[in-house]
Amino acid sequence: MRFRLTVLFATMAGLLSAADSDAAKRLAAATxxxxxxxxxxxxxxxxxxxxxxxxxxxxxxxxxxxFIVGVKYGRGFAACRKKDGVGWSAPAAMRIEGGSFGFQIGxxxxxxxxxxxxxxxxxxxxxxxxxxxGDATAAAGPVGRxxxxxxxxxxxxxxxxxxRSRGLFAGVSLNGSTLREDAGWNKELYGKDxxxxxxxxxxxxxxxxxxxxxxxLNKYSSRK
Numbered sequence: 001m002r003f004r005l006t007v008l009f010a011t012m013a014g015l016l017s018a019a020d021s022d023a024a025k026r027l028a029a030a031t032x033x034x035x036x037x038x039x040x041x042x043x044x045x046x047x048x049x050x051x052x053x054x055x056x057x058x059x060x061x062x063x064x065x066x067f068i069v070g071v072k073y074g075r076g077f078a079a080c081r082k083k084d085g086v087g088w089s090a091p092a093a094m095r096i097e098g099g100s101f102g103f104q105i106g107x108x109x110x111x112x113x114x115x116x117x118x119x120x121x122x123x124x125x126x127x128x129x130x131x132x133x134g135d136a137t138a139a140a141g142p143v144g145r146x147x148x149x150x151x152x153x154x155x156x157x158x159x160x161x162x163x164r165s166r167g168l169f170a171g172v173s174l175n176g177s178t179l180r181e182d183a184g185w186n187k188e189l190y191g192k193d194x195x196x197x198x199x200x201x202x203x204x205x206x207x208x209x210x211x212x213x214x215x216x217l218n219k220y221s222s223r224k
Contacts, residue, residue: 023185024209029060030077031213033111038220042144043169050221055080055116055125059096061109072098080200088217090206092196093185098177110165121158126197133175140171
């Protein structure tokens with residue numbers, strides 16, 4: 001079973017690398033996904049949680065599929081608060097991988113959103129690789145306007161997670177999935193080898209392709 005899962009990951013990774021070689025296009029897709037979700041206040045990530053979050057991760061069009069063994073694989077971007085705590089850093093490229101066992105046939109695409117709620121979660125995000133729900137505590141995020149559930153979730157989890165598939169947006173558990181930096185896309189965006197930690201904690205200037213992404217983040221989650 002482990003061999004079969006490894007082969008499926010390798011196959012899907014190869015297909016994505018061929019189809020999604022342009023990081024700038026995927027950054028534009030991440031921007032669109034985030035904007036579409038946030039433009040529906042009653043069915044969006046609560047804005048108060050966005051304002052509290054230390055980092056955000058957007059994975060547009062995560063691939064899911066398989067026969068008997070379900071597989072998930074996606075590429076996207078993370079941004080964290082600047083040192084002043086107000087604006088957002090330049091985006092750092094991320095990969096998400098995960099497997100689920102069960103009877104599944106066919107596949108679909110799912111947008112994935114994560115809020116990293118504190119410094120501890122941010123440190124895990126910026127490590128070489130970590131497992132959601134294993135290395136970091138995670139919970140399905142609440143949807144809509146401010147609620148008591150939103151407050152409870154923000155206090156107890158390092159990471160809050162949501163997904164959108166076929167127009168449906170909801171909190172979702174991503175426990176067991178792994179996140180790692182995407183060195184290839186970082187090099188494509190910044191023209192050099194650079195680590196995610198250096199991008200989001202240093203003074204790295206965002207590429208021109210990131211202007212709309214950062215504008216949308218600031219629109220919905222600025223700290224006055």
